[in-house]
Each structure stands twice: as structure tokens, then as C-alpha cells.
Amino acid sequence: MATIGTERDQRPSPDALLAEAKRETRGKLKIFLGAAPGVGKTYAMLEAAHERKREDTDVVVAVVETHGRRETERMAQELEILPRKTVEYRGRTFEEMDLDAVIRRAPTVVLVDELAHTNIPGGRHLKRYQDVEDILAAGIDVYSTLNIQHLESLNDVIERIAGIKVRETLPDSVLATADEIEVIDLPPDELIKRLAEGKVYVPEQARRAAHNFFSPGNLTALREMALRQAAERVDAQMVHYMRAHAIAGPWPARERILVCIGADSASSRLVRTAKRVAERRQAPWVAVYVETYHHLSLPEAEKDRIAQTMRLAEQLGGETATLQGEDVVAEVLAYATEHNCTMLVVGRPRRKGWRRLYKTTVTDEIIARSRAFDVMLVSSDDTEKPPPALKTQEPDDVFDWKGHILAALGVAAATGLGFLIDLWLPLPNISVAFLVAVMLIAMTLGRGPAIFASIASFLSFSFFFTEPRFTFAMSESQNILTMVFFLISAIIVSNLASRVSGQVAATKVSAKRTANLYEFSRKVAAGATEDDVLWAVVHHVAATVHGKSLVLLPHDGHLRIAAGYPPEDKISDKDNAAAEWTWANGHPAGRGSTTLPASDWLFLPLKTARGPVGVLGVQMAGQEFLAPEDSRMLETLADQAGVAIERTALVADVEAARVATATERLRTALLSSIPHDLRTPLVSILGAATSLYDYDQDLDSDSRKELALTIQDEAERLNRFVQNLLDMTKLGSGALKPNADWCDLRDIVNAAVKRSTRLLRNHQMKIDIDPSVPLICVDSVLLEQVLFNLIDNACKFAPAGSAITVWARGRGGHAVIEICDKGVGIPETDREHVFDMFYRVQAGDSQVAGTGLGLAICRGLIEAHSGTIKAEPGLYGCGTCIVLDLPVGPSPELGLTPELGVAGPAGVARAAGAE
Amino acid sequence: MAKILVIDDEPQIRKFLRISLGANGHEVFEAETAMQGIERFRTLRPELVILDLGLPDMDGQEIISVLREESRVPIIVLSVRASEVDKVEALDRGADDYIVKPFGIGELMARVRAALRPTGNEGSTGVLQVGSVGMDFARRIVTRNGREVHLSKREYDLLRFLAAQPDHVLTHRQILKAVWGAAHAEDTAYLRVYINQLRQKLEDNPSSPALLITETGVGYRLRTS
Numbered sequence A: 001m002a003t004i005g006t007e008r009d010q011r012p013s014p015d016a017l018l019a020e021a022k023r024e025t026r027g028k029l030k031i032f033l034g035a036a037p038g039v040g041k042t043y044a045m046l047e048a049a050h051e052r053k054r055e056d057t058d059v060v061v062a063v064v065e066t067h068g069r070r071e072t073e074r075m076a077q078e079l080e081i082l083p084r085k086t087v088e089y090r091g092r093t094f095e096e097m098d099l100d101a102v103i104r105r106a107p108t109v110v111l112v113d114e115l116a117h118t119n120i121p122g123g124r125h126l127k128r129y130q131d132v133e134d135i136l137a138a139g140i141d142v143y144s145t146l147n148i149q150h151l152e153s154l155n156d157v158i159e160r161i162a163g164i165k166v167r168e169t170l171p172d173s174v175l176a177t178a179d180e181i182e183v184i185d186l187p188p189d190e191l192i193k194r195l196a197e198g199k200v201y202v203p204e205q206a207r208r209a210a211h212n213f214f215s216p217g218n219l220t221a222l223r224e225m226a227l228r229q230a231a232e233r234v235d236a237q238m239v240h241y242m243r244a245h246a247i248a249g250p251w252p253a254r255e256r257i258l259v260c261i262g263a264d265s266a267s268s269r270l271v272r273t274a275k276r277v278a279e280r281r282q283a284p285w286v287a288v289y290v291e292t293y294h295h296l297s298l299p300e301a302e303k304d305r306i307a308q309t310m311r312l313a314e315q316l317g318g319e320t321a322t323l324q325g326e327d328v329v330a331e332v333l334a335y336a337t338e339h340n341c342t343m344l345v346v347g348r349p350r351r352k353g354w355r356r357l358y359k360t361t362v363t364d365e366i367i368a369r370s371r372a373f374d375v376m377l378v379s380s381d382d383t384e385k386p387p388p389a390l391k392t393q394e395p396d397d398v399f400d401w402k403g404h405i406l407a408a409l410g411v412a413a414a415t416g417l418g419f420l421i422d423l424w425l426p427l428p429n430i431s432v433a434f435l436v437a438v439m440l441i442a443m444t445l446g447r448g449p450a451i452f453a454s455i456a457s458f459l460s461f462s463f464f465f466t467e468p469r470f471t472f473a474m475s476e477s478q479n480i481l482t483m484v485f486f487l488i489s490a491i492i493v494s495n496l497a498s499r500v501s502g503q504v505a506a507t508k509v510s511a512k513r514t515a516n517l518y519e520f521s522r523k524v525a526a527g528a529t530e531d532d533v534l535w536a537v538v539h540h541v542a543a544t545v546h547g548k549s550l551v552l553l554p555h556d557g558h559l560r561i562a563a564g565y566p567p568e569d570k571i572s573d574k575d576n577a578a579a580e581w582t583w584a585n586g587h588p589a590g591r592g593s594t595t596l597p598a599s600d601w602l603f604l605p606l607k608t609a610r611g612p613v614g615v616l617g618v619q620m621a622g623q624e625f626l627a628p629e630d631s632r633m634l635e636t637l638a639d640q641a642g643v644a645i646e647r648t649a650l651v652a653d654v655e656a657a658r659v660a661t662a663t664e665r666l667r668t669a670l671l672s673s674i675p676h677d678l679r680t681p682l683v684s685i686l687g688a689a690t691s692l693y694d695y696d697q698d699l700d701s702d703s704r705k706e707l708a709l710t711i712q713d714e715a716e717r718l719n720r721f722v723q724n725l726l727d728m729t730k731l732g733s734g735a736l737k738p739n740a741d742w743c744d745l746r747d748i749v750n751a752a753v754k755r756s757t758r759l760l761r762n763h764q765m766k767i768d769i770d771p772s773v774p775l776i777c778v779d780s781v782l783l784e785q786v787l788f789n790l791i792d793n794a795c796k797f798a799p800a801g802s803a804i805t806v807w808a809r810g811r812g813g814h815a816v817i818e819i820c821d822k823g824v825g826i827p828e829t830d831r832e833h834v835f836d837m838f839y840r841v842q843a844g845d846s847q848v849a850g851t852g853l854g855l856a857i858c859r860g861l862i863e864a865h866s867g868t869i870k871a872e873p874g875l876y877g878c879g880t881c882i883v884l885d886l887p888v889g890p891s892p893e894l895g896l897t898p899e900l901g902v903a904g905p906a907g908v909a910r911a912a913g914a915e
Numbered sequence B: 001m002a003k004i005l006v007i008d009d010e011p012q013i014r015k016f017l018r019i020s021l022g023a024n025g026h027e028v029f030e031a032e033t034a035m036q037g038i039e040r041f042r043t044l045r046p047e048l049v050i051l052d053l054g055l056p057d058m059d060g061q062e063i064i065s066v067l068r069e070e071s072r073v074p075i076i077v078l079s080v081r082a083s084e085v086d087k088v089e090a091l092d093r094g095a096d097d098y099i100v101k102p103f104g105i106g107e108l109m110a111r112v113r114a115a116l117r118p119t120g121n122e123g124s125t126g127v128l129q130v131g132s133v134g135m136d137f138a139r140r141i142v143t144r145n146g147r148e149v150h151l152s153k154r155e156y157d158l159l160r161f162l163a164a165q166p167d168h169v170l171t172h173r174q175i176l177k178a179v180w181g182a183a184h185a186e187d188t189a190y191l192r193v194y195i196n197q198l199r200q201k202l203e204d205n206p207s208s209p210a211l212l213i214t215e216t217g218v219g220y221r222l223r224t225s
Helices: A014-025 A041-054 A070-077 A099-105 A128-137 A152-162 A172-177 A188-196 A204-213 A216-244 A267-281 A300-315 A328-338 A362-369 A401-424 A431-445 A447-464 A477-526 A530-545 A573-585 A628-694 A701-732 A745-755 A780-797 A854-864 B011-023 B034-044 B060-070 B084-092 B105-116 B153-164 B172-179 B188-202
Strands: A029-034 A059-063 A085-089 A092-096 A109-112 A141-147 A180-184 A257-260 A285-291 A319-324 A343-347 A374-378 A548-555 A558-565 A602-608 A611-619 A741-743 A764-769 A776-778 A803-811 A814-821 A868-873 A880-887 B003-007 B027-031 B048-052 B075-080 B097-101 B127-130 B133-136 B141-144 B212-215 B219-222
Touching: A029 A041, A029 A172, A029 A216, A041 A059, A041 A070, A041 A109, A041 A141, A041 A180, A059 A099, A099 A128, A109 A128, A128 A141, A152 A216, A152 A267, A172 A267, A180 A216, A188 A216, A257 A267, A257 A328, A267 A285, A267 A300, A267 A343, A267 A374, A285 A300, A285 A328, A300 A319, A319 A328, A328 A362, A343 A362, A362 A374, A401 A431, A401 A447, A431 A447, A431 A477, A447 A477, A477 A530, A477 A628, A530 A548, A530 A558, A530 A611, A530 A628, A548 A573, A548 A628, A558 A573, A558 A611, A573 A602, A573 A611, A602 A628, A611 A628, A628 A701, A701 A780, A701 A854, A741 A745, A741 A780, A741 B188, A745 A764, A745 A780, A745 A803, A745 A814, A745 B212, A776 A780, A780 A803, A780 A814, A780 A854, A780 A880, A854 A868, A854 A880, B003 B011, B003 B034, B011 B027, B011 B105, B027 B034, B034 B048, B034 B060, B048 B060, B048 B105, B060 B075, B060 B084, B075 B084, B075 B105, B084 B097, B084 B172, B097 B105, B133 B153, B141 B188, B153 B172, B153 B188, B153 B219, B172 B188, B172 B219, B188 B212
Parallel strands: A029 A141, A029 A180, A059 A109, A109 A141, A257 A285, A257 A343, A285 A319, A343 A374, A764 A803, B003 B027, B003 B048, B048 B075, B075 B097
Antiparallel strands: A085 A092, A548 A558, A548 A611, A602 A611, A741 A776, A803 A814, A814 A880, A868 A880, B127 B133, B133 B141, B212 B219
16 A cells, blocks of 8 residues: 655655565565456466466466366466475375475466465465565565455455355455456356356355355445455555656545554454555554553453454554553543544444443543544444443452451441440540541452442441441431441542552553663663673563573574573574574564464564664463563564664674774785885895805805804894784784783893893893882783883994893882883984884984884783883983883782791701701 | 704705704704604604694694604704794693794704703702702702702702703693692792792892793793703
């Protein structure tokens, strides 16, 4: 059906264009619509198929029911027929369409007879039209047939006209979204003639019913309905076309229809009627249910019926809304006003007996108060039970024995009190004691016991305290008034009290729901990683449904269990199929839904604005269907979960992008640096090596040693550069993880100094480490690399012969290490930047060139240890000090004093003087 | 001098080792794959194996285990920097020493000499004099500059364990298991504290140790030369 917008401008409506575009990628559905069996739909379909085949179209038959008609059979056999699938059900075998085979075969057009057919349980879908949806989604055109009586919204009309309850129904939306409808029309007389000739297939067991069904009156009515459907379709298509092509039109006035749902069985009729009215008026419609505190006390069967009615409304293409509030009428009217509804559809009130006298129904009130709306009354069916259109009355409770007994005790106590008052404090009106008792009973026990208490109080009062005493007779009119006041106050107070307690209960439920959502969003928001979020989701959902839950995420094109509570690592193939279907189609599947209901799990899609992210599986403890509030809650949870999962994926994406950018920058920087840094040592090595080889005889031994030393030095320089490149690459890609362990800082400094021996030949090395420096928890190899780079750097910039100092102290949980040289120092403006990659202080050609990597690596490694590194001017402003500050980490659990290792006399090394 | 088997897939490295080890009077045999190496080991029975951990056909660590099942031959592993985990694993699997690539020949020859030195029973009965430090494990006496040094039992055990294989790298885990027991195999902090105490008592300059050498990220070695 075309959706109707309000704009009247000349641009095509985006929604309409979108729908049009979507339609183009899907296969097209053509329905051959008939008024009754036997009009020749299948034959017409086959004829059309042959027509297409003559045009060289790839036409295949998936299902055609020939019912033994010879010419139909012959026509079908001239086409390619896909084999059907045999399904076992309750010991019998049935033949069903092989949906997977059809999609695999992927013809241009496939023939699927009898669209309203219900599949044998165990297949993928409950209904054949759902199979057809899948085929269309695969881009295959479908020809199908349908009798008008199978249409969901006409279901009850047909039942009334023909007296036959049609069980195989089809949502109207299927017909509405069909791309083409061809009405196969046959005048009733001819059809009856064909029936008489035995040309119409009728199953044996339905022969008598069929006789009634095929009456001229019925057939005429059905024919009219089929033709009208088709005509409406043409209208809809026209509007649709006009809208999509921005043809200024006389648009149908914007209308919106609201249908009020109650807990009774007539509600489904109301929904169907509303749907028909809405269709005819080209108007969107919404089914509304108002949840009062009574809803909580409704029997489960009625709650289920409401849920089913709401589902029916959704299936018929309506919106649904559940409102909360005490005043049903006010809520409905407020909603209607807010959503620009023009018409209200309500059930005709039915009242039995004496209730008619005092009881106003919701319907009456709606009519009285809804001056701005059209109201349509829909009659209830006589054959159905006649409950009121919308229940506002509590269902009759079982007699509250406990309440009444307590009330009796209360009255007895009041009587006792009355005697005491009578004895000690002669008050003129003892009835006050009874009034208090009645009020208390009304507040705590409800209306029934309250009325009982007021009557009992009255009787007790008149028996014990009024003249003549010990008879029920009363002489004073004042006392009769007392009786009346008792009754009135009991009713008022008990009504108020039960209303308040009902509201409290409803508020509690609503608060619980809000708290649940709030808690959930807090939990998933707190999860930083995908694992955290998934865990929060499954845990929370499982707790909400009092069952199990699963999250499945796509992995290599298949769904994989990403989390489960209680943990689950495998689901059956059946369940998996349902999950995959949900993933592919974005609709719920599995237990409690209409698709693959044989699955043990119910699967809900996790969708966000950017598309599906995964599937949520739930298994409720014991129950088959979810209550609407649970189902709505679950959907909200699924939405939030989808967003949260997407968020973590986005974080990972951003992180990946950051790494990619860093890597790219590094690559660019390296490409510009490598020619210089790599080639300079190579030039020296190659030069020295060739000199040694070529002029071996001409060189004296000092020169030979000099050249060999050059080769050695430059090779080592190259090695350092390569090491730095490797470290930098690892840092850039985040692959460098410190492998921290308890280390002695002195060891690390010594190792670094030892490695730098050859670099340090022209300098003095001073090591000043306080003996009290604690053990520090670091990756000793990485820290050694840092110190080595810093010493290397100091050697480059400090004048020959000057001292390089490594100094270290412990400072309350931190270790501070300084590497100081007496070089030219770093200009203040550069101090921040020397740790940037490839940053080199501009200091003229005479300066030894650094690679611009060493300090950057130092910073990377120190930061990986949660430490800091900075450059400061040296002592008296001379030279440079690089200051490292490292957290020591938690104290190692040594629990030993320096001599704790001594263990008894045997343990002491014998003291014996060697002198 | 000694028969040395070099297992390395790089011909340039084999050539360099052949020439320089040959110049030191050793007899050098080469293998370029793990399988060939194991085969030549079985036929030649060399006195020392120099093994590159990065071979194309088999994980170098596996070869150590294979060789260790068959003999006590000293194995020196060639490894790269920043793969301390590999080094430790190689040592724990029974390799005697490692050397980081790239390396100078002087460094290698020192390791080769240490590996070829018979690992006698100095640890339990022998006497060892390194610089100013004298160790007489038969009499349980440790001296420095001729004066007896008082050591706690743990310190003494630790020193004796290191001295049992002088110049060999011993991993943290090996030392901790031997001296503190298997339950403390991961408690490197103990080790750091005791090594420090030993250095304070034995080294001339404890902050620049000459006897008890730290192998960063791997373990310790007691240096005799």
C-alpha cells in the first residue's frame, strides 16, 4: 500500500522512490487472484508461464497443484518442474516445495501455486508466503495464486457470509505489496456448472461444506470482494505512481485511524475492521492498548490475547502502541490528538443485566468526550462470547474469605471497644469506633470486606448499643443514617485505597522497567571492549527473561557464538538455521515467532542505523511466548545492545585507523630517512673493504687496522640503525609489549654501558647509582635499549674527553634516572621536539648526524612503562640531561630481610680464616 | 683442537665461522638444514655445536631437544636481539650458551672456549680462584683478598650453583629451581636481591660487577676471565 505523506510539493517523495528502488532489486510477485476454487487460476498462471517461456524466459515450476485436471497437468509438464521435498510429519509423508532448491536453481520466474498454503511443521517457515518472500528476496520473480477468502482482513467477513472458518490466512500486506495482480473472473453460474461437471477439485471430507459454499449468493459476494480488492489495488498503484513521479494530485486527505484494543476476543475483529477501513481510506492506522493497573491482575490468557491482537495488528500492517495510565479514555484521546488521528474505532459496548444500569463503558465515554474525532462502533459477533469492548472492570475475583474473616474480627474488636467506651466514657455516639474500623478495613482489605464490615458494624451497633438493646430493632432515625454513612464511607475509602495501591503497583512495574533499561545501558556503557559489552548483554538479557541468552556475531560469513549466559558454545543446526535466517532477513525467528518455530531459541536481530551487527538469542524458562512488555523490553534491549556492540567495533576501527595512519607516517618518514642513514655506513664499509682488498700490499699494518676498524664501527652503526628501525616499527604497530619483571637498575645500566664500550672510547663514563634504589618492575631488555640509545646520543653530542654521567635515585615509588653530557645542549625551543620521530636539532654540518629515531624510541618505550622522559639543561646550564622517571611498581613480595636466607646452623658457611 | 659442527642456513655466516674457527685451530663441519645437522651430528660426533635458531626446515628449539636426548655435547645458540624468550627457552632446553647476532669473533671465541672447558665438579668439590675471590667448595669456604667472607646459606648455594658451570649462562628459572626450589621458579625478585648481596660481599666494585655478570632478560653467569 502506498504510504501517504503530507507534502504537496513537486519533488518525488523520497520514501516512495526508495520503495521503488528496493522493489527493483527484489523479484516481482504476480498474484492470480480468484473469488473461489475452480475459477481457473492455476490454468491462467500456467498460460502466462508458457507465454513467458515463448519469450525465452527461464521459467520453472516449484509447486503446481493440478488436482488431476488433465489439461492443467499437460501444461505443467511442458515446463521444467523442480522436484519437491518430502517431509515426514507424524508418521505420514508430505510433499513440500523445496525452497533451497528453488533459490539454488535461480530461474527468472518460478511458479508457486496456492500462496496461502500452510507448510508442514519442520520447514523453514510456517507459511508458504514466507517462503515466497525469501524467493523474492533472492531476486527471483514469482507467479502465485490466491483465493480471496484467504485474505486475513476478510477472514471474519467471509466466515459470516459463507459460514466457513478459513484457517489458512495470508496477511493483506502480501497482496498489497504484490507487483501485479490478475483477477481470474468467472461468473458464479458458470462456476456452479463446472462444479456440477466435477471440474472443480473438492476434497472428499469437505464435499458437504462445499455444497453450501458454492451457493450463487456466496459466490457473488466473494466475486465482488475479489474485484474490489483488485480495484483498490489499482487505485493504490496510481497514487504510488503519482507520488513517485511528483505528479500533483488531488491527494487523499491525511487521515489516521486509531483502534482501541481490549482484552476480549472481539478485539481481533476490531483490528481487522480498522485495517479494512484504513485500506479503503488510504490511511495509516494504529492499534492502541492502554495498560492500567488492572492489566497486572488480568489472567494470563487475556494478556496473551492482547499480545496476539497486537501482533495481528502488526501483521496487518498497522502500528501498535501500548500506553500507560489510569484513565483509559483520557490516554486514548491524548494519543489520538498527539498523533493527528481522525477516526477512532471502538467496539460496541455489551452489558449484561443489571450492570447496564450503573456501568458506563469506555466506549460510551469515548463517544461522549471525543468531540474532535469520528468514532466508528464495531459490533461484536453474536456467536462469540459477549465481553465488553474494552474492559475497565476487574474480572470477578474468587470470594476473599481471608479478607472477610479479618473484617469480621475488626468489627468484633470495634464492638469490644464500644463496650469499653460505653462503660468508662459515656459518649453519645459509639458509632465512631465502628467508623474507624470500617475505614481501616476498607483501606487494607478492599471493597468486598469493607462493605461486609460496614453491614456487620451496623448490625452489631444496633444489636448492642441502640435502644432497645440486644435486638436488631432501631428506634432512632439517626441510627439508620449511621448505617448509610458507614456504607458510603466504606465504598469511597476502599475504592480510593485500591486505586492507590493499584497505581503504586503499576508505578512499580514501570519503575522496574526503567531501572532495568537504565541498568542495562549503564552496564554496556561501562564495557570498554567488545567482550565486556557482550558479557553485559548476555548476562542482563538472561536475567531479564529468567532464562538463557546468546549473542551471535558474523565471522567469516557465518554466525558464531560470541557470548552466552550461561556459557554455551554450540547450538543445534535447527537453531543455527533460525539464527542465520534472522541475520539474513532482520526479523525475529525461532521459538515463539512465525519463522522456524521448532527452534529452541528465539532470535532477534541486533540492528543499528548502519545495518545489522549480530543476532541475540533468548531461551525463556518454560514459556512459549513472551508477554508484550517482555517482548518490547527485549526489543529495546536488543536495540541498545546493537548500538553498544557497534560502538566497540567503531572504537576498534578508530584504533586500527590510528595504527594505519601511524604506520603510514612511519613509512613515509623511513623512506626519506633510509637513503641517508643506511647508505652512509655502507659507503664507509664498502670503501674500507675494497681498499683492504685492492691495496693489501700497499697498506701498512696501521692503515689496515684503521680500515678494519672503520668496517667494524660502521657495521655496528648500521646494526644500531636496524635495531632502531625494528623497535620503531613495533612501537608504531602497537606490537611492542613490555615484558616486565623485577630488575636491578644497576644491572641494566651496566649492560647498556657494556654494549656502548666501543662508542665510549673517547669519553669518560661515570655511574652514580644510589645503593638504595629499589628493584624496579620493567622490561629489562627494553630499558637497556633506552639507556643504550641515550648513551649513544650523548656520545654523539658531547666533546671528546668529556664525561657522561648516569645518575639514579629512588624517590618514593619512582626511580629517576638521568643521563647527562657536557655537549652543546639542546635549545629550549627544541627540548619538547627532540623526542619526535625524525626530529633533528639543526646544528650545522659539523655536528654528528643522528637518525632522529633514537629519542623517539626512548619515549615510546618509557611511555609503554608508564614513565616519563624529558630533556633538561645540564648542571650550570651546560650540556643536556635526559631525565627518566619510572614508577617502581608494587613492591615485590619478598617478605625477606637481607639475611632471611639463613636457615639454621647447617646453612651458615663456616667461618675459617684463610690467613 | 676440537670438532665443531655449525648448523646455519646462511652460507656467508658459515664461511666466516669456518675461516675464523679454522684460524683458531678448530675443525669445522657445516650443515645448512636441521635434518642435515642432526644427521651430521650422529655421524661426526662433534665436540661442540653452533646452532642458528632460525632454520628453514625445523624449529631450532626442537633440534636442541633432539640433540640433548642423545648427548651432552655443548651447544651454543645463535640468536637475534630482543628475543629473550627464545634464548631462555633454548637454555632451558639444554643449550649451554647463546650469542647475539651480529657478533664479533672475539666474543664468539670466548664462548667457545668456555663451552669446551670440561665442566668438572668444581661446584661440589673443586677450588676456584677468580681475581681476588677464592672459592673452596670442598671446605665450604669463600674468601676475598684472602679474608673469609661470611655468606648465608642461600648466598652460598647460589654462588656454588653459578660456579658449578663457570662462564655458562644460567637462566633465572634454572637458578631459582636449583637454589630455592621449583615453587619459586618465577620469583626473580629473590634472585635480584641475593645477587646484589653477593656482589656487595664479593665484588671489588659492586656497581660494576666483574664476577657475577647479568645477562639482561636471561639470567646470570659467573665470569672467570
